[in-house]
Amino acid sequence: MQKLSPPPAHVAIIMDGNGRWAAAKKLPREEGHRKGAQVVEAVTKAAQNAGVKYLTLYAFSTENWRRSPAEIAALMRLLSQTLDKYRAQKDNNVRLIVSGRRRKLGKAVLAKLDNVINATAKNKGLTLNLALNYGGRQEIVDAANKLLTLGKTKIAEADISKNLYNNLPAPDLIIRTSGEQRLSNFLLWQAAYSELYFTPVLWPDFDEDAFTAALKDYARRQRRFGK
Ligand code: IPE
Ligand code: IPE
Ligand code: MG
16 A cells, blocks of 8 residues: 655645635625635634644735735735734634745734734744745845845855745645646745645635645655655
């Protein structure tokens, strides 16, 4: 019998398809984002139950600023509301951290983020890493610039790895919903040996069963790392 991989310690998700979900229901895009935000809570719980240690969620890319001001405002409003919920549930053992460039995010959002990060810093359960104003290329550039300020003149692979936004283990599994099969600037450095899983399910329809299906598929993968 084929040996099953151990459960993924780090799962990263590109939460895509909110707009198409809303369009199919003749609703404004914002309604898709609203339903999508609810799914975040459900999937965080499912990941916790499955024994996942790190869950990275792609919430807003550096390229998403190209959307209409109204849609961006709606996304930031929803983020703010979701943060309020995580603040209220700070005893759920979920630790919040963020990956992304802080500048460009509004002062109010940043204050709220910091508040939840501090309130949950000691939680030992799941680490929820929110990729917010995140770009994989920008992350590598930011790491390189940090190394320059440290006076480095020669860069090794480990230098980049250690100076990314967060020093998390690389994702074992990257899930993208909505049928698109691309990374869209997500975790470009860290994805080197991640297993990729694409599902046609739109993010607002993604649920615990869909998450479990992804973990089952992952369990059948044979990871070789070049060996
Ligand atoms: C994902 O859904 C949410 C964000 C990128 C913020 P989309 O808004 O990209 O939905 P589609 O891809 O247009 O369906
Ligand atoms: C990627 O989705 C970003 C997030 C899910 C936050 P997009 O919908 O922005 O990606 P593209 O534009 O289809 O590549
Ligand atoms: Mg999309």
